Amino acid sequence: MRDENLDLIKNIQKSFSRLSKGQKLIAQFITNNYDKAAFMTASKLGNKVGVSESTVVRFANALGYEGYPQLQKELQELIKTKLTTVQRLEMSQDYTNEGAVLKKVLKADMDNIKATIEEIDDEVFQNVVNSIFDAKRIYIIGLRSSSTLAEYLGFYLNLILDNVKIVTPGVSDxxxxxxxxxxxxxxxxxxxPRYSTNTLNAINYTKEQGAVVIGITDSQVSPIASISDYTLVARSNMASFVDSLVAPLSLINALLVAVGMREKDEISSTFDKLEKIWEKHNVYNNKNTI
Known part of the structure; x- marks a missing residue:
């Protein structure tokens, strides 16, 4: 029987040496792409790595599961909570060669953006833009590593609209x-990932108050997706212990441009005024540095 004290990734690593050649290909793919594998059928996973569907089923059996559906369920549970920082470090063998790190990380970011483009729902995106203009007030909340994204979105959205509030940690509850x-x-x-409990609690509270909720997250099965009216998904597959926020930031850029284009005349006037203020107060260094 499978040791219930081992999480899936550790179980794969512990079992790797005794797996067949085909099963090792599956193990490597799942370890590096567990968020993709979580939503693949046994047949699709087999095709992806070049093995038969029955090999995928035997792989699940080798790890102690009754069948592939049980393995898939645990994969989906894994991406809900993601991995601890220590576990991420343990999985980071591909990043031990410093000379290859730059290209590997940039390539991973490119893959995240590509996957985001392929999976984005255009109708949901338009509904999000409409909701922004329909709202009386807009609250933006993102804590811990997501606070960078929240601040960025709030900074530019505040230049376009005048009803935006960024919820910040530390100032008050x-x-x-x-x-x-x-x-x-x-x-x-x-x-x-790793999903902030405070963010989820706050979103649940606003939902109870009747507010429309937009979730920007990494998966349709992330905790915030289940309580959002609209969910925008941007891939953030990890690079070692660091989550990639490149695709989420790119998605936010697209959202800002879409909102801005609807207010093109208004923001043109706003930026004209800002440019005069910035120049007067020397906000930016405009001197030639040649």
Whole structure:
């Protein structure tokens, strides 16, 4: 029987040496692409790595599962909570060669953007843009590593609209900042692994108050997706212990441009005023540095 104290990745690593050649190909693919494998049928996974469907089933059996569906279920559970930092380091053998790190990380970021393009739902994206313009007030919340994305989105959205509030950690309690959220408001929750419990609790609170919720996250099975009215998915497959936020940032850029184009005349006037202010107060260094 499979040791229940071992998580899936450790179980694969422990069993690797005794797997057949075909099963090792499956193990390597799952280890490096567990978020993709989680939604593949046994047949599709087999085709992806060049083995038969029966080999995939025997691989699941070799790990102690009754069948592939049980392995797939655990894969899906894994991507909900992702991995601890220590586990990520243990999986980072491909990044031990410093000379190859740059290309590997950049390639992984490119793959994340490509996957995001292929999976994005254009109709949902348009609904999100419409919701932004329909909202009385817009709250943006993203904590821990996602706070960078929230600040970026809030910074530019504030230049386009005048009803945006960024919920920030440390200034006051998150719930205090969102106390007045109501049914006419929009809440944009940004949540990437490892998912912040405080973000999820705050989003649940706003949902109870009747606000429309937009989730920006890495998967349709992430915790925030189940409580969002609209979910925008951007891949953030890890590079060692660091999650890639390149695709999420690119998605946010697209959202900002789409919103900005609807307010093109207004923001043109806004930026004209800002340019005069920036120049007057020497905000940017415009001197030639040749």
């Amino acid at each position: 998150v719930f205090e900042q969102m106390l007045r959220v109501g049914k006419d408001d929009l809440v944009i929750g940004i949540s990437f």
